[in-house]
Structure formats: C-alpha cells, structure tokens
Amino acid sequence: MNTPAIYHRPDSEFAYLYKDNLMHIRLRTARGDVKRVDLIHGDPYTLDTQHWQEKTSSMERYLTTDLYDFWTIELTEPFKRISYAFKITGNDGITIFYGDHGIFSFEKNVLDSADNYFRMPYFHEIDRFKAPEWVKKTVWYQIFPERFANGDKTNDPENTLNWGSKDPSQTDFFGGDLQGVIDHLDYLTDLGINGIYFCPIFKAKSNHKYDTIDYMEIDPAFGDKETFKKLINECHKRGIRVMLDAVFNHMGDNSPQWQDVLENGRDSKYADWFHINKFPITYQDTGFDQAENITYDTFGFTPHMPKLNTANPEVKKYLLGIAKYWIKEFDIDAWRLDVANEIDHEFWRDFKKTCDSVKKDFYILGEVWHSSQGWLQGDQFSAVMNYAYTDSISKYLIKQEIPIDKMVSDINNQLMLYRDQTDQIQFNVLDSHDTARLLTETNDDKDLMKQVLAFTYLQPGVPCVYYGDEIGMDGGNDPGCRKCMVWDKSKQDLQLYDFFKQLIRFRRNNQEVLSEGKMVWERVQDDGLLILSRKDDKKIVKIILNSGIKDQNVKINQSVILSNLTITNNHELTISPKGFALVKD
Secondary structure: OOHHHOEOOOOEOOEEEEEOOEEEEEEEEEOOOEEEEEEEEEOOOOHHHHOHHHOOEEOEEEEEOOOEEEEEEEEOOOOOOEEEEEEEEEOOOOEEEEEOOEEEEOOHHHHOOHHHOEEEOOOOHHHOOOOOHHHHOOOEEEEOHHHOOOOOHHHOOOOOOOOOOOOOOOOOOOOOOHHHHHHOHHHHHHHOOOEEEEOOOEEEOOOOOOOEEEEEEEOOOOOOHHHHHHHHHHHHHOOOEEEEEEOOOEOOOOOHHHHHHHHHHHHOOOHHHEOEOOOOOOOEEEEOOEEEOOOEOEOOOOOOOEEEOOOOHHHHHHHHHHHHHHHHHHOOOEEEEOOHHHOOHHHHHHHHHHHHHHOOOOEEEEOOOOOOHHHOOOOOOOEEEOHHHHHHHHHHHHOOOOOHHHHHHHHHHHHHOOOHHHHOOOEEOOOOOOOOOHHHHOOOOHHHHHHHHHHHHOOOOEEEEEOOHHHOOOOOOOOHHHOOOOOOHHHOOHHHHHHHHHHHHHHHHOHHHHHHOEEEEEEEOOOOEEEEEEEOOOOEEEEEEEOOOOOEEEEOOOEEEEEEEEEEEOOEEEEEEEEEEEEEO
16 A cells, blocks of 8 residues: 555545535545445544444545545534545555554544544634635636727726727727626626626726726726716626736836835835835836846836735725725625735735625635645635636647646646545636637637636636627737627628627526536547546536547437537437537536
C-alpha cells in the first residue's frame, strides 16, 4: 500500500459541514491502490460506553485523478459532534488504521485510544460555508458597458465613433451606456438570462473603466445614479440579478488621491494610501500602458494604475464604505473583485463581513485564475472566476494540448480542492473581456463551439455568456474581444442564438441535478468518446460527445434533449466528430 499518498485534513475541504448537521468527509489515496475504505465514527464522549469503534460506514470511491482516488461519505451525528478515523484496505490485502496521529496497524488498542481519532468538536452553523442559493439558479451574462448598446447619445464622450464602424483599438469610444442596457433587457430575458455581470461602471478615464477616478460616481459617459437605479429596478422586476465590478487593487492615476501624491510627494496625506518605494515618483514610459523603473507598485507594469495599500486603515475604511454604499443604496446583488489575488486576505475578510451585514445571501466573486483554496474557506469569497477549471476543457476540446484523460483528471482535481457548496457556485467562463472570444478560439468552428458550451453547461458551477457570443461575434485578445454588440439581425447568427437559448433553458430546467448531482464519468475513451452523467435521487442527465475523428455509435435509453451533428436511430446515436447529445430520463 502506498501509505505516503494517504491524506486527510479535518476542518477543511476534506471534512466540512455541507448543510445543517450534514457532514461531508473525504479521503485521498493513491490511484488504484486501495480496495475499500470504511469510516469509523461516533460521538467523542461515548467511545468507552457505546463501543462505536467496532462499527464502520462504507465510503464511496468517487473522483479519480492521474495520481489519486478520492473517497467520500455523507453523514449526520445526533449530538452535532464527531470523532472519526479510516479503516483502509489495500489491494495488497493489508488493512490499516488512519487517524489524527497517522497510520497504525489495525488493532484493538489503537481503536480504543480516543486521541487517535480526528475530531469535529461541534457542528457550528455559523462556521458553515454558506453558498447563496439563488446563484446556483443563475445563468450570467457579462456586459462590457462601453460596447453593449448606445441608448443615450447625449452622454457620448468626445470623439465618439459610429457604433461598430471599426474594430476597436484600446482607446476608442463608441458610446455604450446604461440606458442601452435598459433598452435591451427584454432581449436578455428572451435568451433566458437571469444575472448580469457588468465590467466597471464608475468614473474613469479609459473605455474599460478599470482605472477608477471616483468610486462614488457613475461614469458620465454611462449615465447617472438615477439611470442606474432604474436599471436595477428593471432588472429585478424581470428576475435578473446584478453584479458590479469592484477595482480595489489599484486606482487610476487621474484619481484625486493620486494627483495629490504627485503634487505633494511624501507630504501628501495620501502618500501611505499607495505602495511608494521611492520619491520623487518617476517611471520610464515604454509604450501603451507599460513602463520600466517605476518607483511605486502598480497593477502589472501599468504606470497609470498605482496599487492601493489595503492594509492602511484609512484606505480600508474608504473601500469598505464604497462596498456598503452600492449595496445599501442601489440593492446590487453581487460584487466581482478585480485582481482579487493581489489584495491581502485580512482586507477580504472584513469586506465579506461588510457585505453580509447589509444584504443576506450576497455573492462575492473573486478574480483568481489559479487554485484558490486560500480565498474559499467561507470567510472571504463565495466563489472565483473558474478559469483553472474551464482551461482544462479548452486545452483538450479546443486546443488539443492535453489528452482526454488529463482533462478529466484536472476537472476532478479542481472539484476536490473545494467544498461541494463552493463548487456549485463557481463562475464558469469560456471567454471574457480579458480573453479571445470562444468562436475565435475554435477557429470559427461553430459546431466545436457548441460542443464545448454543452460540455461546460453540464459542469457544477454557474455558466456565463460573454455578450455577443450568442449571435456569433468573434474577436482576438484585448481589444479584439471588445467589439460593439451587433444589433442588426441580418448580421446575427440566429441559429446560434436559438442554440444558446435552448442550452440555457436546459441548464435552468435541470439546475438542481446540475448543481448538486454527482459526477459520473461513464466512458472516457482515447478515441474521443466521452459520456458524463450528472445524477441525484430524482434525475439523471448526461452528455455524450465525440472529440475524435470518426463517427461513434452509442446506445441510449433516455430522451435526447439537445444535440449537434448527431443521427438518431431508435435508441442508438451516431455522433459525428465535434458532435454531442444532451439526454435525460
């Protein structure tokens, strides 16, 4: 038995309260190394009197990666506390005891020693990671406000270009605004959207608005607070939640605070608001938004975005006041946090307390592009933008950089990094304002695009549509991914729109099993055939896809709900390359 591979950590994603008095416990073992795992468990105070150590509950071998098997069990305890250990039987016939002091031979004296057991002393409801329930039911739509729709030409900035008259540069303005969003809310409702994620809307110099000048004001080119309040009300009337983008890692260099530092140097009352390494403040410009020899910390190497010192009490008070203001005064439902991984954890702990104090079930989404356990323990973020998860899908299905079994391994590994309730509300994005569009990534192959979308919509977590993807917009990396939304129906791909509409309907109609159901990899074949089922006590839905180069024949007993490039013959599917079928009982 490969004992060094055995791993468990109490009070973590390996042992946590899932729901009221319902524990989830996981164990990791080497792949293919262990035949059976049983949980020995009971009340910490009754080991001697009830001898529960002589009984076990069988654990399920659940997800597997290229290195490990993960075993799981769900249980309750009558007095809301538990001591537990693992009885592990290897394929070599050896049985061991694994507990708080490590690995022992499976013997009575080991079983009878109370200090050998892991312990959850009490199931405190206040400590349970609580996922906002409404998020699981949400399909998001990301809007880059400057490029979605121009509903009010009176607020157009100077030198505004005609809508969609050219591919955008990094400095172009086309006049998109909040009124334009209001004008097209029925379009989003028809598509099936019930959540909007806005890129920043606060006063800033650039077209992207990630260089904030004033967090307390709507950018004049987008409208005013009255228009924004109307937008929120119209969204909520339609059952659409609203998430704003908060840029608290840095400010724009046109902000009054930074201008005061430039004017007064180390004597500025805002000098400690930023990370200034040397006075006077200087840098050597090397091109658009790039510089060298910068004497202060910035976002990336962008001299126009000086980094905020969020450990400074004045800065923290200022930013937390902003977070509270927009929730309290405008009833927003969520914050998306830009460059969240570059801000200290203590700030985010106070940020969560601030948001929760104003609105129950508030959603806090961090921009973190990598594994994120440090932010997802329940005291900081609700979820992160799940790039690490969807990158695995893209690397196999689109880029063919990894084999099929590596994609499955990576997906399973990501799911085991977090609690189940966290996985259920992770923000699944295939493209965004920071990446090339999905259609461009697939080399304009809409059949492949549909396959990738269908597979992603079957995953735990919540999907997000980047504006315009649904009507066939393309574009490379910034600024190409930020083109003006196409509203001329003669230039929209209405068949693709209908596909998105059906896929979103499928997701929402089967939300419960897709959020909370088990992942079952029924078939993962080197020739590209993949069958993934999502199961709960009530329903089974699955995707059958062909990522290979030859047709695949699959027998089914379920009804086909949505498919692409498939031929159905009674209860047998012939699935062409790049094809898929979504089926359910």
